[in-house]
Amino acid sequence: MNTKRKKTGRRVLSFLLTLAMVVGMMPGMSLTAYAADVDTTYTITIPSTLTVSGSGWNDAGGISATGTLATGKKLTVTASSANNWALKSGDNSVGYTLTTAEGGSQTTDWEFTELSDTAATKTMGIIVENYDDKPAGTYQDTVTFTAKVENAGIPVSSVAINNAPTEALFVNSTGTLTATVLPNDATDKTVTWSSSDPDYVSINAETGEYTIMGKKGYGSATITATATNGTEDTSDDVTTTCTITGKVHHTSLQAGDIIRVGETIYTGGSWYVDIKPNTSFGTSAGVITLVENETNGKLYYKFNRGSNNTQPNWTSFRVTDNTDGLYIVSGTGTSSDKFVFAVHTK
Structure with a gap:
């Protein structure tokens, strides 16, 4: 039951x-x-x-x-x-x-x-x-x-990027893209920006401000400007594109090279610095930039890794008024023959 x-x-x-x-x-x-x-x-x-x-x-x-x-x-x-x-x-x-x-x-x-x-x-x-x-x-x-x-409003018929770079830009460079939207009396002329590869070129979606990144080396990214007509419906979007390419100052290193403040390095492989403790840079570090770093009111040379600005833990070179970078005294960059750096005099 x-x-x-x-x-x-x-x-x-x-x-x-x-x-x-x-x-x-x-x-x-x-x-x-x-x-x-x-x-x-x-x-x-x-x-x-x-x-x-x-x-x-x-x-x-x-x-x-x-x-x-x-x-x-x-x-x-x-x-x-x-x-x-x-x-x-x-x-x-x-x-x-x-x-x-x-x-x-x-x-x-x-x-x-x-x-x-x-x-x-x-x-x-x-x-x-x-x-x-x-x-x-x-x-x-x-x-x-x-x-x-x-x-219904007046829809956008075309969008054009005004100031796309015509040549490669060094990693860490910045700029701002602008766009012209037609017709002039379009109801909503808002433009949004996007990058096909933010690890190479990042861009602010609203302002069009871009940075050449060094997260995984350097290369090109396609930048897209999109006029959405103020709606979420993508069927009426109007787009245009441009290509921005990054570059570095040094793609190889050898004895006698001078690396000045702000210059960038990406060799496509590992290279070694004879400083205590020994320091190595591989492709995973991205682009390396020589920078001035202030400690206790004194300036020193150090390297920034990629676009995240982390610095290797090694004793830096002291910066004085008549110096502007580092000078490679010797070495090949291999683990058995590391580079030896000295301060470069102007």
């Missing part, structure tokens, strides 16, 4: 999401509206209900629109929830998000910038949270869609 009760005493949950649409005072699921502009008419179609089949993604079938839009206009559809995006049964609730794709983020607005006799459809669905611990009941919510015609 106990076993039979357990089998028949299961919970029953049902979910119903009602979808309603309003354009001014007009009710219904498929509506034709005439905007104040006589050149604009449109029909919007949405499903009337959505029965939730389970937690996770549930396809709602989408929003469709047909008609005509006047020049410079767009049709915007905005959704709102009666229960603040929750399916409710009494005091119990199951949260959900309205979105355009499985795994997508919350979406409550859709835009149609072009209409015709052929229906344009925007994907729509809901992602329902896990409800295994919820009591039995009928969980419901009503989502209301409001449509309106707005000014």
Whole structure:
């Protein structure tokens, strides 16, 4: 008897999401509206209900629109929830998000910038949270869609980088790129910047300020300038690119070389310095830069590793008024014949 009760005493949950649409005072699921502009008419179609089949993604079938839009206009559809995006049964609730794709983020607005006799459809669905611990009941919510015609704005037609470097720049060099966006009266002329390889060339996404990096040596990166038209929709993005290339002062080292303050070194292999303790630099250290380092009010020569500015732990060379760098006295840079450095006199 106990076993039979357990089998028949299961919970029953049902979910119903009602979808309603309003354009001014007009009710219904498929509506034709005439905007104040006589050149604009449109029909919007949405499903009337959505029965939730389970937690996770549930396809709602989408929003469709047909008609005509006047020049410079767009049709915007905005959704709102009666229960603040929750399916409710009494005091119990199951949260959900309205979105355009499985795994997508919350979406409550859709835009149609072009209409015709052929229906344009925007994907729509809901992602329902896990409800295994919820009591039995009928969980419901009503989502209301409001449509309106707005000014579409003037889109960007082209973007061009004004001041891309025409030759390679030394590692640690900096600069700022600017871009020209056309037409001049585009509604949103914001440009964002990105680099194909920030280990070679990093760039600030908002300001366009770039730095030639030395994290893994030196090389080229493609810089992309993107005008997004002020939307998250990437289909209307306008882009252009340029290439920025880094270089170093020394690609090899040998006796007699002079390395001055600010100069950069990348040999593509390991090289050794005969200083106590012995110091070696390999490709993993990236580009090496000779710098002046102040300790207790006195200046010394040291090396910075790559772009993180860490310094090897070795006794540095004292800087005096008539010196400007280090001079390689002898050595080949191998582990058996290390470089010996001396202070270089101007």
